[in-house]
Structures are given as C-alpha cells and as structure tokens.
Amino acid sequence: MLPRSPDRREALTLLGLGGAGLATGAAAQQVDLGFAGGTRQLSGDWPQKGSMIVLRERAPLLETPLSAMDGQVFTPNDRFFVRWHYQDIPTAVDPATFRLRVGGAVRRPVALSLADVHKLPRVEIAAVNQCSGNSRALFSPRVPGAQWGDGAIGNALWSGVRLRDVLDLAGVAPGAANVRVSGLDRPPPGAPWFAKSLSVDHARDGEVMIALAMNGAPLPMLNGYPIRLIVPGWYSTYWVKALDRIEVLTGEYDNYWMTKAYKIPATPDAGVQPGAKDFPTVPINRMTPRAFFTSVDRATKVVANDPFYVRGLAMGGASAVARVDLSMDAGRSWHAARLAPDQGKYGFRLWEATIGGLPRGGYRLWARCTNADGQTQSMDAIWNPGGYMRSQIASVAVTAA
Amino acid sequence: MRALIVASAALLTACSAEPGATPTKVEGALQPVSITLPAETAALPATPAGELVTQRCTACHSADMIARQPPLTAEKWQATVTKMREAYHAPITPADEPAIVAALVTLQGAPPPR
16 A cells, blocks of 8 residues: 555544543444444443444534434433533533523513422423434535434423423513523633524424423433423424523524524525535524434345335424335335324324335335425435535335345 | 334334323432543544644544544635634634644645645
C-alpha cells in the first residue's frame, strides 16, 4: 500500500482502538450502519441505558439500533435515542426542589413544583419522537452535522399534563403570540441558550403536553428527567428536555435556534437542488410519513421458494398511519402490508407481511407509508443543506438462495 | 400464520408492559436522580493537525463528532468554523480560522481539487 497522509478512515480506526482499549472486559461490539464512515461502537456504558450506538460522546448522541425496536410499538426507555446540543447537561435533579417557571406575558408568573404539576388533569398520548436530522448520513451528497442512521427515533406512551393547563395556571395575557420553552442544559460561554418556541395557539391546542412519565416510568435522565415537552407530530427539536422555563412572548422568538438553526427550505417536500443557497426557509415543523424495516437487515438472505416473514414500524407524521404497502418491482406495483392495532395516531404502527417464496436470485423490497391525510413517501430522496426530514421510501436487499 | 401469531404475541407483550401508570405510582417514583457519564474515549490522531483540532475544537465537541463528519471541502469546513465563531462565540478569531480549516481538511485526507 502506498504511504499517504492520515485520512478519515485512519482517524476512525484510532478512535475505535481508543474505545476498545478503555472498555476493559466488555467486548466492544461494532455495528455498520451502511454508509461511508458508518461503523459505530455499541456501548452499554451510558447511565439508565442499554446497548446504544454511540455517535458522539460529548454532548451525547446515542442512536437506537432498529433491531431494538423490532416487534414492539413502544421503544423501551433504556433503548430510546439521546440527543443533546451542549455538553453542560443535567446529571442530577432533585424533584423536591425542581421548579417549572412560567413567566413573560402572563397574568401572574408562577414557579410550579412537580407536586403542583401532578395536581393537573392527566393525559396520555403515544407519540413518535424523531430527530429533525434522523437519517442525515444517508443524504447524497452528504451534509455536515450529526451523522445519524435511521435510529434517532422512538415511540413512547407519554403521560403527563397539557401545556395549556400549565399556561392557564399563570394566565396567558392578551397579546401573547408565542411560547418559549427551555430546559436545564446550559450553553458554553457566549453561545445561544437552547430554547424553542411554539405559537400560543399550538401550545394551547390540548395535544402539546408535559410528560411526567414515559412508558409508565420516570424519564431517563438523558431523555429529559424529570419532565419534558411533548409536541405530537412535530420533530424532536421542540420536545425540550428537562423543561424548567416557559416564557410567554408577545412577539416572535428571534434567537439562533429558531431563526438560523433547524430551518428547512420553504418547498412542499423541504427539498432543494443539491448545493442550492439563499432559498426561502421556515422553521422545521410537522413530521412526514415513514416506514422502517426492523426484522431484517439492509441485506437479508432467505431460503429460495420458501415464504418469508418481514415486519417493521411505520409513522404517519402529523396524522395517523393509513396504510403501509410493499413493492418488489421498484414501485410499479404495491401490496398492502397488514397493520397491527392502532395505538394512537401520532405513534408507531406495527406492519407485517409474508412474502411468497422467491426463486433463487437477488431482489429489493420497498416499504411505503401513507398517512390519513393522503401524504405518502416518495421513491426519490430530497436534499437540503441541514440534512433534515429525510423520508425516502426504505428498502432492503433480499437474496433468495 | 405462524408469523401472525408471533406478531400478536409481541403486541400483547407491548400492551402488558404499558402503564399501570397511576399518578401515585409515577409520583412515588420521582426520586432524586443523579447519573455519571462514561469517561470520554475518542481522540484524534497525535499529528500536528490532530493536535490543533483537539486544542481548538474539543473544548465543546468530543473528537468523534469531528472525525465522523463526511468528507467536506475546505469551503464547507470554513462555513462550519465561521458558524462556530459567529453563532456560538467560539473563542477563536478570524485569523485563527485558516489553520483550523486546513487541519480539518488534513484530518480527512485532502479532497480532490474543485
């Protein structure tokens, strides 16, 4: 081999060795996510977490292996993906002294204890939490940012209280336009605080809620203990973790995280020509339908002429999953997959199918989700510079032998 | 048919694992919690480029985030570094940027000329 300067592959190799060197005893398991540079370590070293794909150690970015979601609508808390922006994240919380402050354009600012929050009417909702940049590493051409595979996503049964009821304890003042939400994480010196905003109407729609529990248990610290915002149907960037401050605003929230980051092209599919610049943008918002394979890998082998079973999960985005269809001819014909019972329109829906025996050979199997609004996935990939909202129809290679 | 039964069984498991979530149960479970994050293991190569990037970038980002970026042109790295300075107020000056960008490009292996 010719001598060459250190390249990315070598840098990754060094990283891998570093990881293995410190993981005494524990066999460092690797996973290949199927794109250049997509070799990752699986680690069970993260608190309150099982085996997770480590994308970044600080601030933690932990991805869920799709196989960990197989056969179940609700993603286990200890396998739920983790995403923080800044390294100064909460690592200790005393629920007795924790306060949720509601201020700004309200009749009376309040500082609520968790006991105060618990007194409000309880609601629960199944909802998919998906990072805006889920599947970013599959963009072509590639874009900078967290190089997620498909696993920056999970579904949980969230229980808690309506944001509307919390706002009403303070009393939204006339002229209120937006609601700013932020949590216990802190920026490095000089960097903009991570905070997001929703319109007052959205915040008060009765669906946006504050979760006190996730799948019937307290939230893991890395997923926002003690409470986090749940914005059903919307991308995770709004689901502020360790939520402790709500500020009602009479104008737009014009900070970096609303006006510069998490912006998508103002086109119907959030896509632009690769390399495009200076196009109109809007803050990312509602999710779109997606279907994933969970029971088979990207390249799966089956016995020739023997029927085989395949299943996965689908999400409708801003409305319920209406159908999942499978194709083995690149989308010329589609066949409906069976859907397991609906657990809530914003949640995952399990789909499954048995494919008739295939003669020896190589095939490709596509799975497409369509939601109740008639919105459906496309065979074509979109591109935008942020690597947001990928929702191209997923497929797996099938070899019958 | 067997497949259907398997799926149903899985769904039943999912259902039975659901709450119970009576408010008292959850409320009782909210105890003081503290976690310890695992020690960082990622490191950049001990080359001049690796050391410069370690020095200028890893106060905020662990090395794995930098090493896992897809191949980026100098122009793209420049945009990222400028964003870190302007939007996040990273403690670097415009005069520091060419060396940082060059080191990032070197770490990835030189991209083909544009």
